[in-house]
Amino acid sequence: MKKFDVIIIGGGFLGLSTAYHLSKAGVKTLVLDKGDLGGGTSAACSGRAQVCEGHLDPLNLMLIKEGLKRHETLEEELEMSYEWHRFGLFLIIRTEELWRRWQERSEILTKSGIPTEVVDRAALQRAEPAMNTEGLLGAAYSVEGLLNPLLFTRAYARAAERYGAEICSHAEVIGMEVQNGQVTTVRTAKETYAAGAVAVMAGAWTPVVTRLAGVEVPVRHTHAEALVTEPLPPVIHNTIELSDFYETIHGKQQAVAIGFGPEPNGTLVITEAVTMTDRLHQGVSHWGLSNIAVEMIRLFPFLAKTRVVRSWGRPTSFTPDEEPIISWAPQVRNLFIATSMVETITAVPLVSEWMALMMRRETPPVDMDRYSLARFAGGWSWH
Numbered sequence: 001m002k003k004f005d006v007i008i009i010g011g012g013f014l015g016l017s018t019a020y021h022l023s024k025a026g027v028k029t030l031v032l033d034k035g036d037l038g039g040g041t042s043a044a045c046s047g048r049a050q051v052c053e054g055h056l057d058p059l060n061l062m063l064i065k066e067g068l069k070r071h072e073t074l075e076e077e078l079e080m081s082y083e084w085h086r087f088g089l090f091l092i093i094r095t096e097e098l099w100r101r102w103q104e105r106s107e108i109l110t111k112s113g114i115p116t117e118v119v120d121r122a123a124l125q126r127a128e129p130a131m132n133t134e135g136l137l138g139a140a141y142s143v144e145g146l147l148n149p150l151l152f153t154r155a156y157a158r159a160a161e162r163y164g165a166e167i168c169s170h171a172e173v174i175g176m177e178v179q180n181g182q183v184t185t186v187r188t189a190k191e192t193y194a195a196g197a198v199a200v201m202a203g204a205w206t207p208v209v210t211r212l213a214g215v216e217v218p219v220r221h222t223h224a225e226a227l228v229t230e231p232l233p234p235v236i237h238n239t240i241e242l243s244d245f246y247e248t249i250h251g252k253q254q255a256v257a258i259g260f261g262p263e264p265n266g267t268l269v270i271t272e273a274v275t276m277t278d279r280l281h282q283g284v285s286h287w288g289l290s291n292i293a294v295e296m297i298r299l300f301p302f303l304a305k306t307r308v309v310r311s312w313g314r315p316t317s318f319t320p321d322e323e324p325i326i327s328w329a330p331q332v333r334n335l336f337i338a339t340s341m342v343e344t345i346t347a348v349p350l351v352s353e354w355m356a357l358m359m360r361r362e363t364p365p366v367d368m369d370r371y372s373l374a375r376f377a378g379g380w381s382w383h
């Protein structure tokens with residue numbers, strides 16, 4: 001039986017980036033993914049390194065600021081381009097209440113080193129002349145990052161392999177053996193591996209996988225549908241999203257909240273129609289795609305005759321308090337769990353470095369207790 005110091009279950013952003021740092025530190029690492037690398041949610045996302053929509057606590061603000069900085073040199077470090085560039089973001093404001101809230105948020109963000117400002121409708125119209133701004137008060141503006149998510153997963157995977165990590169796609173983990181409070185083996189249909197430690201970084205599938213080791217985690221998911229258009233002339237100049245994107249979708253059985261932006265090749269990636277479901281799948285619906293189109297055409301009427309070339313759906317996980325879980329499991333001593341980050345792309349260059357330290361039983365430079373599973377020890381409720 002092959003033995004590894006660490007077996008990572010999940011070959012998305014979190015699993016592959018952590019495998020890179022572990023193998024770089026000389027840790028014998030195996031990554032197992034049930035499908036293609038990035039084929040869960042990572043490679044199917046919009047590729048935005050978001051900066052201003054998440055939690056405003058000092059830890060998250062620091063992850064955003066430092067994560068962005070890491071991206072500036074990460075392509076060189078990983079020896080592969082993932083098409084990183086900075087890009088403007090307008091978060092559309094439709095109500096007085098959102099205007100007030102974004103003024104407050106902008107102040108906090110700017111003071112923390114993430115420059116953000118609220119601009120009025122006239123300024124928004126000047127920046128995006130093709131937009132129908134009728135009924136809008138303005139927008140919050142910031143500069144975030146944009147990358148190609150498929151290349152980002154590949155860059156981490158290749159760099160991890162260069163340092164000796166073994167990475168197996170199409171290797172679904174179907175069993176784990178637990179003895180005396182420790183996982184001893186991890187099983188796929190073809191092989192059984194001995195494990196010093198196991199990291200479950202399986203995105204929305206995390207509860208299904210941790211259950212194989214008898215561990216329950218409070219993680220649920222929404223199913224998000226997205227589409228990409230044919231290449232368009234350069235008429236839209238920034239990423240554009242609702243300023244209440246997350247509130248619009250949270251806790252709803254079905255909702256559409258648009259967020260979209262032009263890709264370097266001129267196509268427009270448009271997200272998302274969201275359904276609350278227990279089913280983990282990759283499908284799209286007539287309801288979802290047609291409602292995304294209605295919202296888009298309301299904002300940019302010239303898109304009415306645009307062709308959609310592809311659509312897809314993917315699950316996105318969340319926890320009861322909408323903070324990530326990055327933690328050893330209290331019940332199984334060598335089982336590490338990481339899932340449900342909000343600004344995943346922005347934070348992952350830094351967080352993966354810290355997760356690799358934690359997995360080596362070293363202390364990360366910053367207290368990560370906020371993300372510990374222990375916070376749910378007294379129970380939890382879903383809203």
Ligand SMILES: Cc1cc2nc3c(=O)[nH]c(=O)nc-3n(C[C@H](O)[C@H](O)[C@H](O)COP(=O)(O)OP(=O)(O)OC[C@H]3O[C@@H](n4cnc5c(N)ncnc54)[C@H](O)[C@@H]3O)c2cc1C
Nearest residue numbers: 010012013014034040041042045046048173203205344345
């Ligand atoms: C439409 C859409 C747009 C998004 N846009 C953005 C964005 O612009 N910016 C951003 O930061 N975030 C975005 N997100 C969220 C982002 O994609 C996720 O936060 C991120 O991909 C999660 O990465 P992960 O590594 O935790 O999970 P995943 O990428 O889902 O990786 C988990 C992996 O585990 C594997 N797995 C599951 N079960 C098993 C098993 N039994 N055995 C082996 N492997 C298993 C899966 O195949 C999967 O590849 C978006 C999400 C969606 C749906």
